[in-house]
Amino acid sequence: MHILINGGGLAGALAAVFFLQHTKQVTVVEKRSDIRKATAESGRSINLILTSRGLFALRQVNLEAAALKLCVPVEGRSIHTQQGQEQFQPYGVSPNEVNYSVSRTQLNAMLIEEAERRGARFFFEHELTSIDFSNNCASYKCPSGTLSMRADVIFGADGVGSPVRQRMIKQLAAEGVKASETMERLGISYKELTFPHVVGEGNKRVYAMNQRGLHIWPRGAHFLMALADKSETFTGTMYLPDGSAELAVPSTGVPTFDDLKNDASQYEALIAKYYPDVPKLVPDYKQQLSSRDHGFLATLRTTHWHYKGQVCLFGDAAHGVVPFFGQGMNLAFESVVVLNRFISQHGLSKDGLETAFQRFFDHHYHSAVSIANMAIENFTEMSFKVSQAEFLKRKQIENAVESKFPKLLRSRYYMVTKTLIPYQLVQAAGPRVESCINDLQALCASKNTTVDKLPDEVVIAVIDKHLTPFFQEHRIVVGDTAMEYYPPSTRSKV
Ligand SMILES: Cc1cc2nc3c(=O)[nH]c(=O)nc-3n(C[C@H](O)[C@H](O)[C@H](O)COP(=O)(O)OP(=O)(O)OC[C@H]3O[C@@H](n4cnc5c(N)ncnc54)[C@H](O)[C@@H]3O)c2cc1C
Numbered sequence: 001m002h003i004l005i006n007g008g009g010l011a012g013a014l015a016a017v018f019f020l021q022h023t024k025q026v027t028v029v030e031k032r033s034d035i036r037k038a039t040a041e042s043g044r045s046i047n048l049i050l051t052s053r054g055l056f057a058l059r060q061v062n063l064e065a066a067a068l069k070l071c072v073p074v075e076g077r078s079i080h081t082q083q084g085q086e087q088f089q090p091y092g093v094s095p096n097e098v099n100y101s102v103s104r105t106q107l108n109a110m111l112i113e114e115a116e117r118r119g120a121r122f123f124f125e126h127e128l129t130s131i132d133f134s135n136n137c138a139s140y141k142c143p144s145g146t147l148s149m150r151a152d153v154i155f156g157a158d159g160v161g162s163p164v165r166q167r168m169i170k171q172l173a174a175e176g177v178k179a180s181e182t183m184e185r186l187g188i189s190y191k192e193l194t195f196p197h198v199v200g201e202g203n204k205r206v207y208a209m210n211q212r213g214l215h216i217w218p219r220g221a222h223f224l225m226a227l228a229d230k231s232e233t234f235t236g237t238m239y240l241p242d243g244s245a246e247l248a249v250p251s252t253g254v255p256t257f258d259d260l261k262n263d264a265s266q267y268e269a270l271i272a273k274y275y276p277d278v279p280k281l282v283p284d285y286k287q288q289l290s291s292r293d294h295g296f297l298a299t300l301r302t303t304h305w306h307y308k309g310q311v312c313l314f315g316d317a318a319h320g321v322v323p324f325f326g327q328g329m330n331l332a333f334e335s336v337v338v339l340n341r342f343i344s345q346h347g348l349s350k351d352g353l354e355t356a357f358q359r360f361f362d363h364h365y366h367s368a369v370s371i372a373n374m375a376i377e378n379f380t381e382m383s384f385k386v387s388q389a390e391f392l393k394r395k396q397i398e399n400a401v402e403s404k405f406p407k408l409l410r411s412r413y414y415m416v417t418k419t420l421i422p423y424q425l426v427q428a429a430g431p432r433v434e435s436c437i438n439d440l441q442a443l444c445a446s447k448n449t450t451v452d453k454l455p456d457e458v459v460i461a462v463i464d465k466h467l468t469p470f471f472q473e474h475r476i477v478v479g480d481t482a483m484e485y486y487p488p489s490t491r492s493k494v
Contacts, residue, residue, distance in 0.1 A: 125143050
């Protein structure tokens, strides 16, 4: 049984480790050069947030500890106002409730290393050019010319622009199946900005800002954010409107990356107007911003993820989401767990795989759609709401109730990032949590008091009205370790 995975990014490399449980013949083919030999500058150095679902997937193949070694814990959001003040908003109600910042390059390199050590074969600098579906043969352009490889099953883990997906959809169409994909632009593009370390006492490298915060400069229709990595630097990302779609917050007067034309003086004006504390933190910001390319953000929605037990997509190739919930990789890792579970159940025969792929689609599709939609909504939270007094008031109420009744009410953010509750149930629970906060806010206003002074039975009655029946119906037990996931370093304290 030969399994071929096209794409050795995060999901492809992790899947290779999982699939080695079924066969010794796992080949991963990657278009880029070996990320283990790349310098941080030449790789994609964006730091990613790793949360419950990603950690859980890594734990299934004993890689959680290795991943955590690469991570910096992040305890909350550090909001930078336009006036230069910084305000910390913790993520949770206990110090255990942290996220993890990890370098994409380092995590990917670790996964490739492990997959190779356990027996997978990797081919780098091989770019897929075609698939012959009649005998499941993939052809590649490579430094030595061309290469063709036959496999019993070909997986597309080749990212949001997936060449496997594009070829599969064409093949389905040629066979009369109505298959389609849409790339829904968000109206936002991004560019990376590296925040260097500073030199502290004893000539030691130190972080220029608090490394335990996800730093956000919210400015309405645009924002800047930065996440720490292990090397005392921060990877920042600047998000600007690009005019491809209308935003919930007006963007009049805000330039696009195209308007700025990679002109250093234009970036100087933008930074001086909206991000005046940046020049001190990133002395070479003009050079960085005017020399780097920008990328656009989109949600990928596709009707088909597999073809006849021969080809199957997972990770961004099946469901690309925008990054504002920090869940794309976490969802991709969860997709590997779910797909692998169905392959284990139904076996590696062609029929078995066909059933496994269909069950994977049926099970995971709605999860992917739900987190895709929540991630779109969260753009406004990160770029705008986090700086609004009303948002902070509601957060205070939510935090106070979560602290006192952690088994009755948890925020949507908590359910996405700290539990394994299916995303579609989290999305459905979200408005119910909001209704609880609305009622509690109204009660506090009418009694001229704060939520911690309301009698317990009053608070519980509100939760029981809006949320408890939903949790009961779906057997969601917050505080249950099967639903919540903490890494080992904090698990014993929970
Ligand atoms: C700005 C930004 C911030 C993000 N932040 C977060 C975050 O905080 N948390 C989070 O969970 N997610 C985040 N994400 C999303 C995350 O990066 C993706 O969901 C994740 O990388 C998906 O992994 P993947 O392996 O499916 O795809 P990819 O990482 O894109 O890997 C696909 C691989 O396929 C290879 N490939 C492509 N074409 C070919 C070909 N023709 N032949 C062979 N190989 C090919 C590519 O070179 C690549 O290595 C962020 C994304 C962006 C853009």
